[in-house]
Amino acid sequence: xxxxxIFARLEENRWNLGTDIRWQDFDASKLTERxxxxxxxxxxxxxxxxxxxxxxxxDNSHDADFSAFISIWFFEEQKHSLVLLKYLxxxxxxxxxxxxxxxAVRFSFDSAPPLESLALHFCGEVRLNQWYRCASAYHxxxxxxxxxxxxxxxxxRHARAYLDYMxxxxxxxxxxxxxxxxxxxxxxTNARLNKAMHPTNLHVNKRLYPDDTVNGRLPDPEWLExxxxxxxxxxxQWEKKVELGILSNLSGLLGHEFPNSHALxxxxxxxxxxxxxx
Numbered sequence: 001x002x003x004x005x006i007f008a009r010l011e012e013n014r015w016n017l018g019t020d021i022r023w024q025d026f027d028a029s030k031l032t033e034r035x036x037x038x039x040x041x042x043x044x045x046x047x048x049x050x051x052x053x054x055x056x057x058x059d060n061s062h063d064a065d066f067s068a069f070i071s072i073w074f075f076e077e078q079k080h081s082l083v084l085l086k087y088l089x090x091x092x093x094x095x096x097x098x099x100x101x102x103x104a105v106r107f108s109f110d111s112a113p114p115l116e117s118l119a120l121h122f123c124g125e126v127r128l129n130q131w132y133r134c135a136s137a138y139h140x141x142x143x144x145x146x147x148x149x150x151x152x153x154x155x156x157r158h159a160r161a162y163l164d165y166m167x168x169x170x171x172x173x174x175x176x177x178x179x180x181x182x183x184x185x186x187x188x189t190n191a192r193l194n195k196a197m198h199p200t201n202l203h204v205n206k207r208l209y210p211d212d213t214v215n216g217r218l219p220d221p222e223w224l225e226x227x228x229x230x231x232x233x234x235x236x237q238w239e240k241k242v243e244l245g246i247l248s249n250l251s252g253l254l255g256h257e258f259p260n261s262h263a264l265x266x267x268x269x270x271x272x273x274x275x276x277x278x
Contacts, residue, residue, distance in 0.1 A: 002168060003068040006161045010072055013157060015150055017083055022146060026091055030140040036088070036095045038231060039144060041223045042135075043084035044097050045200055048105040048214040049077030052121070052199070055109040059117065066118075066165055073158060080151050087147060097219070104217045109204040115173070115180035118166055123188035124199045125159035126245045128152075130238055131228070138232040163249055170253065178254055179275060182268035185250050189243045189261040 015021075053074035060066050088096045132152035139145045169177040200214035201224070211217065215224050228234040247258040258264040 001065045002161075002164050003065050006069055006164060007072055010076065010157060010161070013153070014076075017079065017086065021083065021143065021150070023090065023143060025142040025146075027141055027143075028091065030142075031091075031144070034231070035139065035141070035144075036092045037220070038135075038223070038227050039084055039088060040095045040097055041218055041220060041227070043081050043088065044101055044105055044218055045214065045224075046077060046081035046084065047102045048200060049074055049081070051106050051109055053077075055112070056117065059111055059114050063114075065168075069161060069165070073161070076154055076158070080154065083147055083150075087144060091143075101219055105214050107205060107208065107212070107217070110206060112204075113180060115169060115177050116184055118162060118169065119181045119184035120188070120199055120202075122159055122162035122166060122249075123184060123246050125155045125162060126249075127188070127198050127242050129155040129159065130242050130245070131232075131234060134232045134234050134238050159245075159249075163253065166253060175271075175275065175278075179268070179271045181250060181254065182264060182271055185246055185258075186261065186265050186268050189246050189264065 053070055056070045057067055060070075085096065129152050132148045132155060136145050136148035136152065139148065166177070166181060170181075203209055203212050204214075205212035215221060218224075243261060247261065247264060250264065251258045254267070256263075256267055258267065
């Protein structure tokens with residue numbers, strides 16, 4: 001069981017909302033209304049950890065170890081939303097999202113293959129880590145810079161935990177897990193076509209289509225693409241960091257070198273042909 005060691009690792013690095021954020025350093029002169037709008041959208045996006053946790057618990061009812069981890073992951077992700085909400089409430093209350101806006105991103109996700117969901121959220125955490133590092137570098141206001149840096153570190157630790165569970169799955173379901181992880185890796189390293197390639201930007205409920213993405217339920221559905229391209233400027237150099245982070249971890253996990261997404265795509269095709277032949 002991985003949960004006890006992962007819990008200890010996360011506990012050791014857990015930050016305190018009241019004492020570890022330097023709220024006293026706030027400088028209103030280094031903040032724009034557009035930036036506050038982005039902080040609001042991010043607070044709502046982080047709130048969507050709630051339906052994700054519900055999906056994980058439902059689809060992994062057979063796996064007590066992973067389900068226990070999700071309880072801690074959900075706590076920390078919900079705290080991400082809370083720290084952004086506290087920032088807005090304290091310094092710009094007019095930008096605080098309403099309860100209705102938060103509730104809009106809580107809706108039922110269709111069941112999905114658990115191994116693919118696992119890999120998808122590993123890749124999503126790698127991407128969020130880089131998004132938040134880029135956001136921290138973009139901002140001049142000291143408190144929000146620290147908050148984004150803090151969130152980035154959390155996302156990196158979450159990615160490592162997901163990777164631990166991927167490694168565990170490979171031991172018991174080698175062929176199935178390898179195929180699932182390679183498939184999702186191909187999808188999530190193809191972000192040159194879409195900088196917002198993240199679980200919150202994927203369709204997750206056929207009954208509600210096309211109103212079934214988290215981003216699409218934001219008060220400003222176009223915000224994320226604009227934020228990435230025109231505000232924090234998440235350019236090709238940042239995107240390369242995401243791609244290399246995913247590929248290097250999958251290389252170690254699957255025992256094959258993937259210097260680029262093309263190599264991973266070829267590996268996935270090989271696995272698919274082998275599975276079909278079997």
